[in-house]
Every structure is written in structure tokens, then in C-alpha cells.
Amino acid sequence: MSHPSLIERLAILADAAKYDASCASSGTSRRTSKGGKGIGSTEGMGICHAYAPDGRCISLLKILLTNHCVFDCHYCINRKSSNVRRARFTPQEVVDLTLSFYRRNYIEGLFLSSGIIKNSSHTMEQLIEVARILRQENDFRGYIHLKTIPEADPELVRQAGLYADRVSINVELPTVAGLTRLAPDKNAAVIEGAMGDLKSAIVEAKDARRRFRSAPRFAPAGQSTQMIVGADGASDAQIVGRASALYGEYRLRRVYYSAFSPIPDASAVLPLKRPPLIREHRLYQSDWLMRFYGYRPDEVQQAAGADGMLPLDVDPKLAWALKFRESFPVDVNRAPRELLLRVPGLGTRAVGAILASRRHRTLRLDDVAKLTVSLAKVRPFIVTADWRPVLLTDRDDLKALIVPRRSEQLELFAA
Template structure:
């Protein structure tokens, strides 16, 4: 095999990393540089853009250490039997790339994952060495997210957490049956065991830092995971339940959803087409309902179709839930509690908080509410204001098409 230069490796391994969606830097804090000499803080190969909760766009160098792998997972383009061009970085090549991109102000951090080479421990050692060298040899103060390997030695995972802001372990597929069928070399109990170990280390570190300010930080931005949507028979109701369980048991910061994408020389057990991209979007919306809108997992799952277990594609899950629960509406914007206002389609968390402040000083009209949201059309059947009451609108049998998004908006997702 011909020797590849650094740019060729970057082209191959940045492209191979695009299938990993769990790449965001929310939840971390800026690192201070000792003595003011540290490196610190964006387009090119391997650069991805993630968004923090406050809206900041954060650029990361997103690459694999290698796309070679000893595993043969059916859904993975980098599986052992896949006919793809292979490449591998050394640890110092990743360090060099990260520093070069950082100095040019292209990126604010690194997201590093890898296929498994030789053994889980050997691969994890190389990943840890990248983070160690950046922090200790080069005083790198940028963000680091490492994808960890469940089967690796716990001591290596511990070292990774001391250098990285966030660690993640992919559960891969929503169901244990799906994982056993499509990735028989991987074990759901081992994956969840590793996630439980991470949770305990993160909690122990937090407790230690409350008592001793000098105690080392361990993955201060927490842990996340990713699951592939559409590669197996899991319904949206299954996926929502699985995500809720992961949040509750392992204290995850994020669950990421990645729509299955057909790959070259695909296994015969995989679907021939990818699921609609809008399905992935609806799952993220469902996730936000649990995380920010005080919906229980059961309420979110209730938005899915009773027969198929799938979220409707033409409307968002919040609107789907509202249409199923007409008896909960309309809600009086001037008297309703926060939880009831959060269930009004079209009202976001910031809009609800502003309503709660504003109504202390005046009775709110429909025009007042309209100024806090993108469109008042979706709101009108579900809301009462001082000058508006949807007397007959909320009971109309044809309400759904009246509040559904325009067809052109749906076409954007279909494309």
C-alpha cells in the first residue's frame, strides 16, 4: 500500500468520521492558561460545527484515529469486511493537526474517535496519548471530546477523563436485539457497564472537587451517546423509551440520533434506503420535550401513532401530543402555570418565561404573545388571551391541516 501524506490521511479519516453525530461541546467551561502561555482559541476538511445551549457555534476538528477495525458491524462503513480506502494517524500527527488548525483559528477543539485496531486497550492507549500530549506537552486549553471504547481497561478510561472535557460511549442501536443482530461482536451489558463506570467517576470527581478545590476534574462536560435510527426495526416509541432510560440511569448530557445511511457493499440484512431525515429531526424534538419542556417519557411516546409507534412526520411531536389531548386546551396565558404553557404548540421555553414575567404587570393580548413567537397560527387554537378565545376552533375535526407546517417546509427535510 502506498504511503499516504498527512493531507490524504485527513481527507480519508475526516470523511469517515462524518457518521458520528455525537459531537457537540455544550456543557463545558473555558480552561484558563497557566501563566498566560497556553494555546487557545473557524473551514476545511474535518471541521464540524456544533452549537452550545446559548447559541454559540463551536468548531471542532472531527476525525478518526483510524478507519481500520477488527470488528465487522453490519451498519458500519469502516467494518473489517468493507471495501474502503484505509488510513491511520499516529498520535503525534493528530496533535500536530489539532495545534495547526487551532493556531489558525479554524477550530476551538478536537473530537476524536477511532476504529478498533489490534485490541481495545491498544486503541484506547493511542487516543489517550493524543489528549495527554495536547494537555501536558503543549498546554492546550481547547475543548477535547474523546470517543471511548467499552472493552478498554478502566484505567485507560480514567486517564481519558482526566484530559478530556467530554467522553462518550455509543450504544449504537436502540434495542438489545438490534445490536445482537447487526453488531454481534459488541455487548449491550458491557456498553452499559462502561457507561455506569463513567457516571460513577464523574460523580466522584464532582464530590471530590466540592471538598478539595485542587482535586482533578474528570470529564467536566459529562458523557454522551449515539444511536443509529432506521437500521433495525425499532420504532420511535422504542427509541424515546431507550433514550429516557439512558438519561435516567447514566446521567447523560446528550443522546444523539443518527439516521442510518446506506453504505457501499452493504450487508444484505440492512435496509436498502435510509429513513427520512425528518424522522431524525422529530426524535431530536422529542428529546427536547423531555429535557427542556417537562414532558415525561410516556407523554412523549404518546405523541407517536398508536398502531405503528412512529412519530408523525408532517407535524412536530409537541403538536401531535396537543392534538391527541384536546381536553388540556385552550390554556389561559394570563393564569396558567408554567408546565401548562410549555405544552402549548408554538411556545418555546424562552417565550414561556417571558410571558410569566410580563403577565405580572399587565394582562397579555394575542398581539403580545405573537411578538414572542415565530407564528401565532399554531398558537390560536390552544391559547386564551385577554382579547382572544378560540370558541369553536379547538373542536374542529380538520384542525390538524390548519396548524401543520406548509408543504414547502416539509419538502426541505425530504430533500
């Protein structure tokens, strides 16, 4: 069998990297120009979008160093018992690809992960070598995100942070029981220990930079992690609790959620079908409530049903408001920011605009309508100068009045 060409390996290893949710691809395609020729493509593999520390949306080359792996995680298409086509780059090949795409202005950085070859430390050395060559030998100033391997030597994981803008260690599954059953080669205590070491190194580096301007930067964009949703029996309430604990304990920048996707030659212990995509979306919404809207984890969990699952037909913020109607209506001309943020349909920007506008005039319902895409969702929960929802909040059919019919919802989430 002939050795795959560079472009064939790029196709294999970029496609294999798509299962990591820490960077999301655009997921779009364009029609082919006449004769099959044209400039540019959004199909295929390799390019994802992420956000830099300053908030810019940037394009990254997203690939694996190799999809060979000595681990046998049931949910992973690259596990050692999987019958997939294997490929591998050398560190220099990844460097050359990154620089080539960068010079053509296709990308602004690199997202690099890998299967485990030989052992964890050897693989980590290879990942670090890519970043080292880019930074030291090519003076590369672009964004680098390295997926680090918790089982590797802690000193190697620390070295990764000296070259990468962001580092991440995946907890993989929400519960220890799920990890033990589906990823027998991985250990929850080892993963959390590595995350703790990274947190300490980030804190120490920030402190050193405050005192000494010449101190080296260490993972300035922080660390993140990923949880697979739907591969085990964890409920949304359990996932929310786990994410909150990770944010608090390890000062993570992001927890990413990845809906389990059935894979070829799947293990018998896995579900036969993927969870609805809207479930992943609801978890991201719940994550936003905790990070930007002031909700405690237990409050987000209260939005779930008796089975611990967030409703799929409404967002968790609306679900909470419908459960705790005694907290409403909120007077937009008097209520503090924390209460306005509880109003379904009002985002952080809308609340900021309300607080700024009401300093100069009394707000009416039409003023609020200009700040939201769904006045029907907002109206039952607010009071304005010319509007008060008399008895509306107490109606048994309030949810039906707010939520659009199924045929009107986005097809993506209705799926």
C-alpha cells in the same frame, strides 16, 4: 502502493468521522473565487461544531485516529469486511494537526474517535496518548471530546476523563436485539457497564472538587451517546423509551440520533434506503420535550401512532396537543409555566417572556403573536384578554388549519 500523504490521510479519516453524530458539521459550501484561489473553505472535511459547557458554539477538528477496524458491524463503513481506503495517524501526528489548526484559529478543540486496531485497550491507549500529549506536553487548554471504547480496560476509560472535557460511549442501536444482530462484536451489558463506570467517576470527581479545590477535573462536560435510527426495526416509541432510560440511569448530557445512511458494499441485512431525515429531526424534538418542556417519556410516546412511529408531518408537541385537546385552551394570563410549555408554538423563551410580561399587564393576542413564528399554531390552544377559541379546539379539521401545505414546508424535511 505508495503510503498516503498527511493531507490524503486527513481527507480519509475526517470523511470517515462524519458518520458520528455527536458533533454536527455545518454542511455548507461556498463558491470558488476567480481562478480557483481564495481564502477559507467550508467544504471537504474535518471541521464540526459543538457546544461547550458554558453554551458557546465552538469549532472542532473531527477525525478518526484510524479507520482500520477488527470489528465487523454491519452498519459501519469502516467494518473489517468493508472495501474502503484505509489510513492511520500516529498520536503525534494528530497532536501536530490539532495544534497547527488551533494556532491558525481554525478550531477551538478536538473531537477524536477511532476504529479498533489490534484490540480495544490498545486503541484506547492511543487515543489517551493524543490527549495526554496535548495537555501535558503542550499545555493545550482547548476543548477535547474523546470517543471511548467500552470493551477497553475500565482504568483506561477512566484515564480518558482526566484529559477530555467530554467523553462518550455509543450504545449504537436502540435495542439489544438490534445490537446483537448488526454488531456481533459488541455487547450491550459491556457498553452499559462502561457508561455506569463513567457516571460514577464523574460524580466522584465533582464531589472531590467540592471538598478539595486541588482535586483533578474529570470530564467536566459529562458524557454523551449516539443511537443509529433506521438500521433496525426499532420504533420511535422504543427509541424515546431507551433515550429516557439512558438519561435517567447514566446522567447523560446528550443522546444524539443519527439517521442510518446506506453505505457502499452494504450488508444484505441492512435496509436498502435511509429513513427520512425528518424522522431524525422528530426524535430530536421529542428529546427536547423530555429535557426542557417537562414531558414524561410515556407522554411523548403517546404522540406516536399505533405503529409506535412519530408523525412526520407535525412535530411531537403538536401531535400530543391534537390527541389531548381536553388539556386546552390554556389561559396565558393565569396558567402556570408547566401548562404554557404544552402550548404548540410556544418555546421556553416565549413562555419566560409571557410570565415576565403578565406581571405588569394583561396580555392580548397581539402580544403573544410577537413571541412566536406561527400564531396559527398557537391560537387554537390559548386564551388571552381578547381571544377565546370557541369550538375551534374541537374541529375535526383543526390539524389541516394549523399545518402548512406540503409545498410550503421546508424542502429538507419534505424529503
